[in-house]
Amino acid sequence: LMADAGLTHGGFYAHFPSKEALVREALAAASERSRNHLGRQVEKARSEGTDPIEAIVRSYLTAAHRDRPDRGCSVAALGAEIARRPRKTKDAFTAGLCNTLGVIEGALPEGTRDRRNTAVAVFSTMIGALQLSRTIADADMSQAALDAGIAAALALAQIDTR
Numbered sequence: 001l002m003a004d005a006g007l008t009h010g011g012f013y014a015h016f017p018s019k020e021a022l023v024r025e026a027l028a029a030a031s032e033r034s035r036n037h038l039g040r041q042v043e044k045a046r047s048e049g050t051d052p053i054e055a056i057v058r059s060y061l062t063a064a065h066r067d068r069p070d071r072g073c074s075v076a077a078l079g080a081e082i083a084r085r086p087r088k089t090k091d092a093f094t095a096g097l098c099n100t101l102g103v104i105e106g107a108l109p110e111g112t113r114d115r116r117n118t119a120v121a122v123f124s125t126m127i128g129a130l131q132l133s134r135t136i137a138d139a140d141m142s143q144a145a146l147d148a149g150i151a152a153a154l155a156l157a158q159i160d161t162r
Contacts, residue, residue, distance in 0.1 A: 023085065024092040030074035031096025038103045045107075052107035053122070057153045060126050061146045066133045075100070075123075076130045108157055118156060125153040 016022045038056050045055035059065075060073070069077045075097060082093045104119040112118055129149020136142040 020086060020089055024089050027074060027078070027082075027089070027093050028096060031093075031100060034073050034075075035096070035100045035103055038100065038107075042103065042107045051109075053104070053109065053157045054154060056104060056107055057122070057126060057150055057157070061129055061133075061149045061153070063143065063146065066130060066142065066146065069134065073127070073130070076127045079127065079131075112158065121156045122153045125149055125156060129153070 016025070037059075041055040041059045042052040045052040065072045075093075078093075082090060085093075101116065101119045101123060104123055105115045108115055108118055108122075126149060129145055129152070133142045133145040133149070136145060
């Protein structure tokens with residue numbers, strides 16, 4: 001990693017006390033980028049008079065996001081790996097996740113009860129649909145997983161798209 005950045009091994013430790021500290025910094029940066037993207041979707045939807053939670057769900061569950069895990073959500077890309085990391089890294093991941101859930105909570109329709117649990121359910125559905133779609137070799141079936149995820153997430157958020 002340091003060689004790719006044009007730095008020496010010693011240069012790494014001048015910036016980070018450990019490799020795990022670098023992982024935590026990378027997670028924080030990735031989480032902030034994702035959260036900012038979702039926030040922009042919410043702002044755009046509100047300015048256009050459309051539903052913000054629907055904008056989040058539909059911008060997340062796309063073929064482009066499926067096909068570019070390196071540019072997408074760190075939760076979907078790294079969740080299984082984070083489960084094996086030390087507690088401090090899990091704590092950093094959780095902090096970023098809580099901030100992302102806050103954006104989703106704020107986009108839920110007025111009157112939504114138990115906003116945090118609803119946000120968790122919506123985001124969990126989105127992550128699962130994205131991960132599943134990435135594993136399917138058949139293009140139509142992969143798209144069907146994304147479409148089913150959209151429908152399920154919106155149903156959890158009580159958004160009727162009929």
